Amino acid sequence: MTAISKRCSAMQASPIRKLVPLANEAKARGISVYHLNIGQPDIPTPVGYWNAMKDSLPDVLCYGPSQGLLILREAISKYYSRDGITIDTDEIIITTGGSEAVFFAFMTTCDPGDEVICFEPFYTNYNGFATMAGITLVPVTSNVENGFHLPSAATIESKITDKTRAILICSPNNPTGTVLSASELDTLSSIVQKHDLYLLSDEVYRDFVFDGGSHFSTLQLPGIEDRVVVMDSISKRFSSCGARLGNMISRNKKLMEAALKLGQARLCPPTMAQYGAAWIYHHLTADYYTNIQTTYQNRRDLLIRELSDVEGTFFLKPEGAFYATIKLPVKDADKFASWMLTDFDLNGETTMVAPAAGFYATPGLGLDQIRIAYVLSDEKMKKALMVLKEGLKVYMETVN
């Protein structure tokens, strides 16, 4: 039989979705499953999004510009000016989700065989895009004990080789909820200058920073304007995962010209969704952002309250996004997460979490950790965590 490409054969299936068949089987047995496993926000998409699309209904649903509609790029530029960040509309390319922005960032900065340093645990889909681009992600491990903050500059630099082209960061972070401090970003800035690298910065959770903190963007770092590539998305910020809209931002003109060629190859990002996104970027007030941030922060607090009394669990307070990577007293969190779906229910309910090992590149790390996405209402979160705690208790007594 004709072979499947080596590239696709090498690509891993998404660890976030890997337990889905078990969840489906549990549902088929009549069990309701609380989903704390996937970063799908439950907050309603702003109604203005739908109205703006209806108001823009064209006779023919045409291709748009490869760079994205100007009204959306203007709206994004205005959104950044809120934080005192000046971005020209030509420094933005609209992408099909933040996912495509990650792919464009890899493709424009690296050649096949090149290396990108990233901090594990990391958003697992980076692996797929790295494989597509033919590059190697070189992990630097961060630890649950210090809240997954960056290791020393020397540790990071020890991973740099003559193939290294970039350092990839994600702050606020998926899967850990860690927000890098201005001083951590300064350290990275010095490293990329010293070693002539790009800094690829995934900022899709930039509006979710808790406890009165604010997001410090890599776009604000002086002296490395040409090295910074930001990847962003409307998926989380506007609860619009299905819109498939994101953007890539760089002040490096040559890099943006290269990205535009990639954009032209795929013709254009989704046209209708751009009208909706432009409207919400333009019209949502500070209240909107404060409300979603408060909602997720309250859920984060609930998570801490519910799990703090569970013996053997450990995590530091997540500082942003809507995730926590939690160390459990189990030997194999993959087995525990599967068992919750196959063997456990509390009055017909169970809870699904993501085993964290899939977010690590180094084999054997994160085996006793899970990632929780706190994307359910307070009431559902309480129940989901109660079921999880009870499941963990039974598992520790009978299986572990």
Ligand SMILES: Cc1ncc(COP(=O)(O)O)c(C=O)c1O
């Ligand atoms: C860190 C991070 N980057 C990028 C993405 C991709 O987002 P999008 O839905 O815009 O493709 C996600 C989605 O979960 C994410 O968590």
